[in-house]
Each structure stands twice: as C-alpha cells, then as structure tokens.
Amino acid sequence: MAERVLYGYFRSSAAYRVRIALNLKGLAYQYRAVNLLQGEQRSAEYLAINPHGLVPLLDDGGVRIAQSLAICEYLDEAYPDSPRLLPADPALRAQARSIALAIAADIHPLQNPRVGKYLQGEFGVGEEGKTEWIRHWIRTGLAALERQLAESAGRYAVGDAPTLADVCLLPQVFSARRFGVDLAPYPTIVRIAEALEALPAFADAHPAKQPDAV
Ligand SMILES: N[C@@H](CCC(=O)N[C@@H](CS)C(=O)NCC(=O)O)C(=O)O
The missing domain is CATH 3.40.30.10 (Glutaredoxin)
Known part of the structure; x- marks a missing residue:
C-alpha cells in the first residue's frame, strides 16, 4: 500500500x-x-x-x-x-468554507511564528508586544465568528456533524488558549469546542498527543 x-x-x-x-x-x-x-x-x-x-x-x-x-x-x-468534511448542500458547504477561511486566511496568518519574528527583528517589538498583537487579531476574529456562529451553528459549527469549519475552529481555540486569550466573551465557540473535544478524531489530534510534543 x-x-x-x-x-x-x-x-x-x-x-x-x-x-x-x-x-x-x-x-x-x-x-x-x-x-x-x-x-x-x-x-x-x-x-x-x-x-x-x-x-x-x-x-x-x-x-x-x-x-x-x-x-x-x-x-x-x-x-x-x-x-x-464539506456538506453536500451548497449553502451549508459555503458556510463551512466561510468559517474555515475566516480562521485560515484572516486570523491564523497573523499569529504565525515568521510574522512575530519579523515584527521583533524589523520593528523592535518586544515579546509582550508580539503576544498582544497575536491576542488582538485572535480576539477580533473570534468576536466576529461568535456572532456568525450564534446565528447559524447546530451542535457543531455547521449543523450536527463535524465539517471543515470545525476542523479549523478547534485548533484556533487551542491557539487562543495558548496565547492567553480570555474565551468568556465567546460562549458559542466554547460550547462547540467542548463538543468537538469529546470526539476521538479531534481528541487524538491534540498537540499534546503528538510524538514531537514537548
Ligand atoms: N495557510 C497555511 C498556513 C501554514 C502555516 O502558516 N504554518 C505555520 C505553522 S501553523 C508554519 O509552518 N510556520 C513556520 C514559520 O512561521 O516559520 C495552511 O493552512 O497550511
């Protein structure tokens, strides 16, 4: 094989x-x-x-x-x-892609190590400034996602089965926690994340369970 x-x-x-x-x-x-x-x-x-x-x-x-x-x-x-991972219904499929892209294209790139390194190296931003930059963009993105999901979510981000939206959402929640973002203002996101964490496919993918985890 x-x-x-x-x-x-x-x-x-x-x-x-x-x-x-x-x-x-x-x-x-x-x-x-x-x-x-x-x-x-x-x-x-x-x-x-x-x-x-x-x-x-x-x-x-x-x-x-x-x-x-x-x-x-x-x-x-x-x-x-x-x-x-993508629902058959075109509207739901677009919804799943929309959430996935909000995370993958708009939130995540701004927290990437190479961006932080550039901020520090070229603009003299300190460690705390870099972390605050990351927190700011995560908060901005999660606040909008919270409003979007509060309107449309089912058990998971789109309906009652996990989709591409959830595949992106849980890792973003992990990063938010890692960088010390308070998740209390985002109850729908927290509720969905907790439901996802209970699924073996999501739990087994957690960073702490990987062979290179330190
Ligand atoms: N849009 C890319 C993003 C990939 C990406 O940014 N990966 C990060 C880790 S999450 C990386 O390899 N960063 C290396 C670096 O910043 O030097 C994707 O979705 O795969």
Whole structure:
C-alpha cells in the first residue's frame, strides 16, 4: 500500500487541522515532525518538498499537497466514501468554507511564528508586544465568528456533524488558549469546542498527543 506521510509540528494549528481531517476520514498516516523552533521548515531538505517553508504538507502516495484547506478538500474528493468534511448542500458547504477561511486566511496568518519574528527583528517589538498583537487579531476574529456562529451553528459549527469549519475552529481555540486569550466573551465557540473535544478524531489530534510534543 502507498505511504501517506504528514509533515507537521505538534503545536502548528494548520497541521492540527489536517490531523483532525485524516482522523475524521479514518485515514492512517505516518507523522514526520518538522521542528519549527529549530528552523527545520527552512532546511534545504524541507524546502525541496515545500518551497513555502510551512507545515503542513501531505504526501499521499506521491501526491504532495501544501496548504491545510487544500489538503482537506483533496481528502474529501479522493476519499468520498468516508465521512464528508464539506456538506453536500451548497449553502451549508459555503458556510463551512466561510468559517474555515475566516480562521485560515484572516486570523491564523497573523499569529504565525515568521510574522512575530519579523515584527521583533524589523520593528523592535518586544515579546509582550508580539503576544498582544497575536491576542488582538485572535480576539477580533473570534468576536466576529461568535456572532456568525450564534446565528447559524447546530451542535457543531455547521449543523450536527463535524465539517471543515470545525476542523479549523478547534485548533484556533487551542491557539487562543495558548496565547492567553480570555474565551468568556465567546460562549458559542466554547460550547462547540467542548463538543468537538469529546470526539476521538479531534481528541487524538491534540498537540499534546503528538510524538514531537514537548
Ligand atoms: N495557510 C497555511 C498556513 C501554514 C502555516 O502558516 N504554518 C505555520 C505553522 S501553523 C508554519 O509552518 N510556520 C513556520 C514559520 O512561521 O516559520 C495552511 O493552512 O497550511
């Protein structure tokens, strides 16, 4: 059988998304850790696989894909017989993508290590300033998501089965907690996150359970 390898880092929320997606789809994989703190994402070896120097990257039997959302959509299309990450209904599918993109395109990039490093290196921002920058963008994004989800969520972010929206939501909640964001103003998000944490596919993907966790 062809090898399936996920290149990731335990604390990367983008890699966390793909671990959840693989678990939800019931797809076994090998995990290859890329240590972001030691700069392994910029090694010649890794850049040869992913010129963007970011995790995750999935190698599915020779099909190499970067970008967590592209990976999730690929998995849904390549393995349609396992639970779908995107609902069949076009409106619900758009809703799931809308939430996923709000997180993956608008919130998460601003908390990326390379952004923080640039703020510190080029603009003299200190450690506390960098963390406050991250908290600000997480709060801004979660406040909007809370309003969106309070209107439309079911048991999970879109309806009563986990979707791509949830695949992105729980890792973002993990990051919010990690950076000390108070989640009390976002009760719907907290309620959904707690429901997701009870599902094995989500629980097993948690950063603390990965082989490279420190
Ligand atoms: N849009 C990308 C984001 C990937 C990304 O930003 N990965 C982070 C970890 S969560 C990374 O590899 N950062 C390395 C760095 O900042 O040097 C995706 O969804 O896969």
